[in-house]
Amino acid sequence: MRAISGFFDVYDEGVVRRCRARGVFKKQGVTVLVGDLVEYDPIGTNEGVVTSVLPRRSELIRPPIANVNQVLVVFAFVTPDLNFLMLDKTITAALIAGVRPAVVLTKADLVDAQTAARICEIYRGCGFATLAIATKLGEGVESVRSLMRGSLNVFSGPSGAGKSTLANALVPGLELQMGAVSEKIGRGKQTTRHVELFKLDEDTWLADAPGFSQLQVNVESRELKRFFPDFTEAGAACAYRGCVHIDEDGCAVKAAAASGTIQTSRYDSYVQIYAEIREREENMY
Ligand SMILES: Nc1nc2c(ncn2[C@@H]2O[C@H](COP(=O)(O)OP(=O)(O)OP(=O)(O)O)[C@@H](O)[C@H]2O)c(=O)[nH]1
Numbered sequence: 398m399r400a401i402s403g404f405f406d407v408y409d410e411g412v413v414r415r416c417r418a419r420g421v422f423k424k425q426g427v428t429v430l431v432g433d434l435v436e437y438d439p440i441g442t443n444e445g446v447v448t449s450v451l452p453r454r455s456e457l458i459r460p461p462i463a464n465v466n467q468v469l470v471v472f473a474f475v476t477p478d479l480n481f482l483m484l485d486k487t488i489t490a491a492l493i494a495g496v497r498p499a500v501v502l503t504k505a506d507l508v509d510a511q512t513a514a515r516i517c518e519i520y521r522g523c524g525f526a527t528l529a530i531a532t533k534l535g536e537g538v539e540s541v542r543s544l545m546r547g548s549l550n551v552f553s554g555p556s557g558a559g560k561s562t563l564a565n566a567l568v569p570g571l572e573l574q575m576g577a578v579s580e581k582i583g584r585g586k587q588t589t590r591h592v593e594l595f596k597l598d599e600d601t602w603l604a605d606a607p608g609f610s611q612l613q614v615n616v617e618s619r620e621l622k623r624f625f626p627d628f629t630e631a632g633a634a635c636a637y638r639g640c641v642h643i644d645e646d647g648c649a650v651k652a653a654a655a656s657g658t659i660q661t662s663r664y665d666s667y668v669q670i671y672a673e674i675r676e677r678e679e680n681m682y
């Protein structure tokens with residue numbers, strides 16, 4: 398659940414044990430991450446030693462969390478204005494990390510219902526679970542809870558999107574719990590920056606990583622298209638099999654974006670992310 402200066406808080410059937418990692422881990426290069434499934438030897442009633450780390454199904458680097466299987470991509474409709482490029486980037490980064498994205502659009506109370514519905518449709522059309530919520534009015538919080546059920550979830554979204562407000566609505570007393578931890582390790586504000594898991598129910602967790610806003614889009618440019626599921630169908634009709642949907646002749650994706658079959662904003666994001674990756678690649682050689 399938590400890693401604090403060499404100790405790991407291990408949750409097992411309602412009991413949290415403060416554990417050390419086995420001495421040989423360092424030599425073997427084994428790291429223990431928040432989110433890891435571990436085996437441990439108990440010591441007394443609330444201590445222990447982590448003896449092995451089970452294989453991970455995913456690993457996020459920043460923040461370092463193992464086994465996340467759902468990223469809740471949290472963006473506000475307004476304040477700050479919805480940045481489609483950033484939203485699409487976050488979704489893509491989650492897919493690249495092998496983690497399922499779900500889209501949570503906050504502050505629905507500040508936009509008209511049609512605008513909210515239109516934007517939700519874009520992302521549902523891509524096949525992503527999508528919710529429009531108004532946490533301040535208590536609207537949609539229970540839908541988010543249902544969406545999270547059975548997963549290890551993490552929020553990703555820009556500052557001001559309403560992540561903390563939502564986390565507090567989902568986990569009563571979360572702020573207090575966070576405060577308690579910072580106090581215990583006594584390093585003041587800095588300490589709230591590390592990752593910690595909060596339990597929503599027996600197999601539902603929320604990783605709270607303050608300061609964490611953006612995942613990295615870490616993929617080769619020619620692979621990027623694989624992470625736009627909404628392009629797959631049209632892409633099958635491109636003239637070239639290796640078409641990256643940028644400026645090839647006979648690109649069916651580009652045609653679909655022009656005709657509205659693929660959302661223009663999604664295609665624009667793709668082109669922009671592609672260009673950024675290309676620039677990185679060119680600087681590498
Ligand atoms: N109108 C409205 N305001 C909201 C809603 N949810 C959050 N806010 C407000 O939006 C502001 C930012 O919310 P936070 O929860 O602090 O946002 P955050 O994403 O945690 O921001 P960082 O901590 O900077 O990453 C606060 O003033 C909230 O009260 C909502 O559903 N409707």
Ligand SMILES: [Zn+2]
Pocket residue numbers: 632635636640641642643645647648649650651
């Ligand atoms: Zn194409």
